[in-house]
Amino acid sequence: MGTGEQKPFFRDINADEYDPEVTEMESLCFSCEKQGTTRLFLTKIPFFREVIVSSFSCDHCGNSNAELQSAGRIQDKGVRYSVNILNSKDLNRQVVQAPSATISIPELEFENPANKGGLTTVEGVIGRAIEGLSQDQVLRRIQHPEVAEKIDEFIKKLEQLKTCETPFHIIIDDPSGNSFIENPHAPSSDPQMKVTHYKRTREQNDTLCIGTEEEEEEKEQMDPKFNAHDEVLVFPSNCPGCNSPCQVNMKLLAIPHFKEVVIMASSCDACGLRDSEVKSGGGIEPMGRKIRLKLTDVSDLSRDVLKSETCCINIPELEFSTSMSGSAGKFSTLEGLLGDLITQLKTTNPFYTGDSGQEDKLSRMTDFCDILEKVKNGEMLDVHFELDDPTGNSYLQNLYAPDDDPNMTIELYERTFEQNEDLGINDMKTENYEQS
Structure with missing residues (x-):
């Protein structure tokens, strides 16, 4: 520490070079009400995100516990996953559940409120719900036998979900945007899963202890010199x-x-x-915009691209498509944007890299990234690159301006009801809004 070198708070675990920095502090034991010791360890799970590992032990009564909490930043938008579970393979889909995420099963009218975060599977989520409901059942059977009987019946329904005799949906809604459900078909889209990114409400921002964009705008308007x-x-x-x-x-x-x-x-x-x-910096355009470019020359890769956070990217020849994911907007070149896609596929999917990646899935992902690399390097042309932005806020440079580009088409289209719903337009009232 004498050198004054600043080190990251969260560092990768390295057995050869890294000396773990564990913070110890005295804290109250809830069992015997004497002073115990809490240890905090800040680290990074490879291919996932930052976590805080905490453990408590009491030398007086022997009480101890451990917990893992996510320390990653809150995403710009919340996320909602809805997956149709059809068979036992779907039960093995891995799930990253953030502490702010709620889990529901509409067919049973069941909702599990936000709880401790963890890395599990769909079957594990059901098992944790059963374990939570089973707590204190012995005492309930004595004090409230009717309530205990209804809970037992509901637990049987949850147990039946593990057999997959009838399909059901599992929904994870996370305002922080840090939860994730495995897509076994990646990089292709999953026909059984719908992912929706949404703007948080003021109440959700308050729960996450963050401010809203409206509050920042109000502060700016208060300063006439700004x-x-x-x-x-x-x-x-x-x-x-x-x-x-x-x-x-x-x-x-x-x-x-x-x-x-x-x-x-x-x-x-x-x-x-x-x-x-x-x-x-502007509003949503009246119509969506789809820009389609045929790559015919290496110079096409140097075109400027402005991709908004609501824009989908499609490469039909590779059967590749991204959803309206709410990812960060980028101003780059076509080559740079393809490089970002490759990096995202290789490093940000925790289930296709590292120990959790199965060999065949990892090989398929690697082969696909190699093909994208050829497109990025200009070794594979005659493919189409599409930007589909429902808000109309994306842009692709026309090298022939002010004349039309013979290899690029721009199509304006009416948004669907689902797209307006994802953008929050359906709930907007711009006329006679003073009336209830």
Whole structure:
């Protein structure tokens, strides 16, 4: 520590080089009400995210417990997974459950409130629900036999789900956006799973102890001298790589012949990570926009691309498609965007890398990334690259401007009801809103 070198808060475990830094503190034992010891260990699970491992032990009564909590940053949007469970293989889908996530099974009208986080499977989720309901059943049978009988009947229904005699849905709703359910068909879409990213309500933000965008806008409007175009805003945040404190710079910029965008950039002194993000500064366009480009030359890979957070990317020849995932917006080149896709497929899916990745699935993912790498390097052309943005806020450079591009088409379309629902437009009332 004498060198003054700043180290990340959350570091990978390395048996040869890393000396674990464990924080110890005295804390009250709830069993004997004497002082015990709590130990905290900050680390990173490979291919997952930062976690805090805590353990408590009491030398007076022998009471002890351990817990694992997620320390990753809260995502920009909440996430909702709905999976149709059809057979025993679906029960083995792995599940990352954040502490803020609720789990429900509509067929049984069952909902499990937010609880401790963990890494489990769909069958494990059902087992944890059964275990929770079974607690204190002995006492209930004595004090409230009718209630205990109904709970026993419900537990039998949960047990029957493990046989998959009848299909059922399992829904995970996580306002923090940090939960995940395995897609065994990746990188293709899963026909049994629907993923919806949504904007959190004020109540959900309060529960997660974060502010809302409306509150920030109100603060800006209170200062009559504030001009977003002339200012670079700086605010504290945490590094998405190591979670150490860092600063984020934000600037509003007008792109000629397009619209305003918000550029956010951060640099971490602890781990050296540099991150940037682009968000649309305007509203949602009246119609969605689909941009389709046929790659015919290596120069096409140098085209500028603005991908909003609501944009889907499709490559029909590879049967590759991303959903309206709510991922960060990017202003890059086509080559850079393909590189980000490859990195995301290789490093951010915890079930296709590391110890949890099965050999055949890992091989399939590796082969697909190799094909994308050939497209990125210009070795594989004559494929189509599509940007499908329901908000109309994405952009692909026209190299022939102001003339039309012979290899690029732009299609404007009416959004579907489901797309408007995902964007929250269906609940908006823009006329006569003062009336109830």
